[in-house]
Amino acid sequence: xxxxxxxxxxxxxxxxxxxxxxxxxxxxxxxxxxxxxxxxxxxxxxxxxxxxxxxxxxxxxxxxxxxxxxxxxxxxxxxxxxxxxxxxxxxxxxxxxxxxxxxxxxxxxxxxxxxxxxxxxxxxxxxxxxxxxxxxxxxxxxxxxxxxxxxxxxxxxxxxxxxxxxxxxxxxxxxxxxxxxxxxxxxxxxxxxxxxxxxxxxxxxxxxxxxxxxxxxxxxxxxxxxxxxxx
Amino acid sequence: xxxxxxxxxxxxxxxxxxxxxxxxxxxxxxxxxxxxxxxxxxxxxxxxxxxxxxxxxxxxxxxxxxxxxxxxxxxxxxxxxxxxxxxxxxxxxxxxxxxxxxxxxxxxxxxxxxxxxxxxxxxxxxxxxxxxxxxxxxxxxxxxxxxxxxxxxxxxxxxxxxxxxxxxxxxxxxxxxxxxxxxxxxxxxxxxxxxxxxxxxxxxxxxxxxxxxxxxxxxxxxxxxxxxxxxxxxxxxxxxxxxxxxx
Numbered sequence: 001x002x003x004x005x006x007x008x009x010x011x012x013x014x015x016x017x018x019x020x021x022x023x024x025x026x027x028x029x030x031x032x033x034x035x036x037x038x039x040x041x042x043x044x045x046x047x048x049x050x051x052x053x054x055x056x057x058x059x060x061x062x063x064x065x066x067x068x069x070x071x072x073x074x075x076x077x078x079x080x081x082x083x084x085x086x087x088x089x090x091x092x093x094x095x096x097x098x099x100x101x102x103x104x105x106x107x108x109x110x111x112x113x114x115x116x117x118x119x120x121x122x123x124x125x126x127x128x129x130x131x132x133x134x135x136x137x138x139x140x141x142x143x144x145x146x147x148x149x150x151x152x153x154x155x156x157x158x159x160x161x162x163x164x165x166x167x168x169x170x171x172x173x174x175x176x177x178x179x180x181x182x183x184x185x186x187x188x189x190x191x192x193x194x195x196x197x198x199x200x201x202x203x204x205x206x207x208x209x210x211x212x213x214x215x216x217x218x219x220x221x222x223x224x225x226x227x228x229x230x231x
Numbered sequence: 232x233x234x235x236x237x238x239x240x241x242x243x244x245x246x247x248x249x250x251x252x253x254x255x256x257x258x259x260x261x262x263x264x265x266x267x268x269x270x271x272x273x274x275x276x277x278x279x280x281x282x283x284x285x286x287x288x289x290x291x292x293x294x295x296x297x298x299x300x301x302x303x304x305x306x307x308x309x310x311x312x313x314x315x316x317x318x319x320x321x322x323x324x325x326x327x328x329x330x331x332x333x334x335x336x337x338x339x340x341x342x343x344x345x346x347x348x349x350x351x352x353x354x355x356x357x358x359x360x361x362x363x364x365x366x367x368x369x370x371x372x373x374x375x376x377x378x379x380x381x382x383x384x385x386x387x388x389x390x391x392x393x394x395x396x397x398x399x400x401x402x403x404x405x406x407x408x409x410x411x412x413x414x415x416x417x418x419x420x421x422x423x424x425x426x427x428x429x430x431x432x433x434x435x436x437x438x439x440x441x442x443x444x445x446x447x448x449x450x451x452x453x454x455x456x457x458x459x460x461x462x463x464x465x466x467x468x469x470x471x472x473x474x475x476x477x478x
Contacts, residue, residue: 008331008334008335009334009335106344106347107341107343107344111336112338114337114338115336115337115338118335118336118337118338119335119336122334122335
């Protein structure tokens with residue numbers, strides 16, 4: 001008889017121990033799809049805007065996919081970006097979605113964004129989701145939230161945050177133009193501009209932009225091949 | 232041995248239904264709860280009150296060692312009726328589960344979630360060979376999202392939510408009293424009074440302050456607070472619940 005239905009640090013369904021230990025040899029690393037990536041999250045009063053580029057690459061030296069959606073809905077009012085290893089990030093998203101659904105089914109209410117960030121940090125810290133650095137953006141009763149979740153499980157909230165290989169370029173744009181009290185439209189344009197700057201100079205980022213708009217009403221994700229449509 | 236007794240053996244194994252669909256061991260566990268002294272829970276507009284009869288069988292017994300009301304987490308208290316040893320096991324489960332919620336989600340556990348963790352655990356003991364059910368009922372009271380909540384667990388592992396409820400000895404009588412006197416609008420202090428009166432309603436010699444344990448969790452502080460014996464004595468006196476003849 002189990003005293004606890006769950007390990008506090010592990011996904012409830014499927015344990016870390018059961019997952020294959022996929023230790024890669026040095027030269028295999030070159031064949032792992034990485035997002036390279038620039039992902040931007042901005043929290044404003046009316047919601048959260050997340051912008052991501054569309055390139056997957058092998059070590060930033062070869063473009064392995066030009067049409068990647070790197071932001072996914074994981075909660076009725078939250079989305080997560082894929083940054084780092086594509087496999088790790090996809091598995092991370094599947095796991096968090098199942099946790100969010102179980103939580104809601106059992107308790108009759110959605111998990112708060114803060115609790116979801118804590119849970120995601122626990123998984124990133126203890127689990128097999130190696131080499132990921134996603135942004136979690138969501139809206140709940142407490143307001144709009146943006147978190148970065150680092151590969152060691154560090155969870156940091158901010159008004160705006162950037163992760164991925166184009167991080168410094170995107171931050172340069174945000175530091176110059178971010179101000180408090182932006183509207184959703186203004187934040188969308190700013191986030192797209194930040195990603196655009198990164199795609200111009202970072203070899204791991206490029207090929208267009210996905211925008212996720214997260215509000216009380218839900219998550220709306222749209223892809224744009226051409227930056228002119230959003231700038 | 233096997234052949235003859237087979238017919239009456241439905242109450243021997245916990246996992247065996249009787250032909251009319253009853254689990255006798257679970258029903259016997261409910262009897263064990265009735266043999267315990269009563270505990271009362273009252274949900275008021277601004278908090279939850281837990282009260283327990285803990286009269287001692289000997290004046291030499293240290294009262295504080297009779298454990299009937301426990302703090303599960305800052306914002307949740309648990310009162311028991313029945314086997315104290317069984318209760319302790321469940322209360323420790325509740326305490327740890329409250330911390331699991333902090334570790335996993337970084338938040339306080341809800342009273343409903345906590346109750347269901349406990350009842351799911353109790354249920355396993357009604358379906359597992361070689362085990363016996365828990366001979367205890369619990370009242371789980373606390374604050375969740377700013378609202379007072381009060382739940383009961385029973386030996387079958389079924390959770391119930393209540394406005395006011397009694398468990399343990401004289402349950403029916405105390406419950407009738409609560410049904411007569413309870414109003415949802417009452418404040419915390421009135422809730423304490425009602426809980427004391429309810430416990431006193433089944434005692435011929437009135438209430439002895441040292442034989443009653445009371446704790447509250449109010450909406451404002453969201454903190455479990457145990458009343459001292461002096462506090463209880465003051466209220467027993469104020470509400471005129473003392474017996475005519477002193478023992």
